[in-house]
Amino acid sequence: MVCTPSLDATSLETLLAAAVAAPSIHNTQPWRFRVNPDTHALEVRAARERSLPMADPDGRAQHLSMGAAVFNLRVAAVHLRRQPEVRLLPDPSEPDLIAVVRLGGAIGPHDRSRRRLDLYDAIARRHTSRMPFTGRPVPGPVVMEMSEAARAEGARLRLPDIAGTRRLLHLTAVAEARNHASSSRTAETRAWITPPGSDRPYGIPVTALGPPDAARRMPARDFTGPLPALHLPALRFERHAQVALLWTAHDRRKDWLQAGQALQHVLLTATAYGVRTSLLHQAMEWPDLRAAIGHPRRPCCPQLLIRFGYGPDGGRTPRAGGWETADRPAER
Ligand SMILES: Cc1cc2nc3c(=O)[nH]c(=O)nc-3n(C[C@H](O)[C@H](O)[C@H](O)COP(=O)(O)O)c2cc1C
Structure with a gap:
């Protein structure tokens, strides 16, 4: 894996941990991530072997799941105080290349792109809850x-x-x-x-x-x-x-x-x-x-x-690392 000063191993781990926490249909995690060695950008690719031919023949739900992972990458980039730069489906000749994400310029403490709500903190706390809710209306x-x-x-x-x-x-x-x-x-x-x-x-x-x-x-x-x-x-x-x-x-x-x-x-x-x-x-x-x-x-x-x-939290679901094998960050 190539790490540039702008995308170091710690930042990469923060980005990836956030991305894979996204919800996905049947928890298929239909994505894989790789750092492009030439551009040093983070690529999100479709993992076609984890598709659902019966429930999702067109891959629509798979794209929803990958879109959710891209949003988490954006939130994690802001958490790292870097402006996320995202291109969706950047190369028509590579249909499995879903998005390219770069860390852009630094975000200052008063920048409006720093969200009022702490969505980064919510990434790890969000779980699907299939339990009954109390019935108290959400305001x-x-x-x-x-x-x-x-x-x-x-x-x-x-x-x-x-x-x-x-x-x-x-x-x-x-x-x-x-x-x-x-x-x-x-x-x-x-x-x-x-x-x-x-x-x-x-x-x-x-x-x-x-x-x-x-x-x-x-x-x-x-x-x-x-x-x-x-x-x-x-x-x-x-x-x-x-x-x-x-x-x-x-x-x-x-x-x-x-x-x-x-x-x-x-x-x-x-x-x-x-x-x-x-x-x-x-x-x-x-x-x-x-x-x-x-x-x-x-x-x-x-x-x-x-x-x-409102109601009880959902049970935990597992996650795979999400890296393409060659791109797994080195143990530190
Ligand atoms: C596009 C999409 C469709 C989903 N459809 C259902 C569904 O029909 N029923 C359900 O119980 N969960 C559904 N889920 C939730 C996933 O099962 C859940 O995100 C996954 O198991 C990971 O668990 P987590 O959300 O708690 O992290 C869906 C998720 C996505 C992204």
Whole structure:
């Protein structure tokens, strides 16, 4: 690995630790990182071997996940008091090169790009929580800040009322039932669940899964199916869930990467205010249901449903280093 004065080993470790902490579909961590020996820039590349052909044939969710990692790199760069310079999809002849990130000029103590909220601190504290929430509503100003976070990245949050929420959860439940009925989709999902004691650095440990909703209102993804040993007793989820639909105006790879950055900006903003989050992606995995989620009068490209509220923290999920082998920082 080549380290320049502007990208030393300690900075690299800070950047990478932040990047790999990002959420990813089924914790596939579909990224790899490398320092370009000629330009000394940090490259984010797609790890195609960790894609989901059934749930995500176009790689849209994979791009959302990689976009979230890019956002964490930006936050970590600011934490290092350096201006992040990011180019998305910089080379059409290299489709797996997702982003190039450089540390630009120094950020002074009064620079406006230093965020008021400590999003860096939130990176390590954010975990998907699939547990029931208390039902205490998240205050309007916090929700507005989450909405502005999405907008800052070129995406939007739709905040539905009770009827709109019920509709989105119903479409998610329809998708969940279809996933359940598909043996190939169920097999793909289960392949990413890891049993207790496993040292696999990818996938979701059973300890991070949530219980089913006793009132059957919350169509959380059933990762394990009818395996009796993995079944948790049902609990009652919040009666009026708060959800936000993350959407973009267009549906190109660049939009997916922007949506991923928006997702992470929203999740870290929520975390900074003590708000827990979980994600419902099932309806996005069926083209007709995804289209139905789009607003009938104001068409949009739905990307992900975010559930938020107050409640217990989520269980921990493992992470791999994320380096291409030759680029792993030397032991110090
Ligand atoms: C694009 C995307 C889609 C996801 N979809 C779901 C989902 O449908 N259900 C769910 O429980 N978690 C979902 N997740 C959350 C991941 O399972 C989670 O991020 C991953 O297991 C890592 O755990 P962590 O978020 O606690 O770090 C999704 C995450 C991303 C980025």
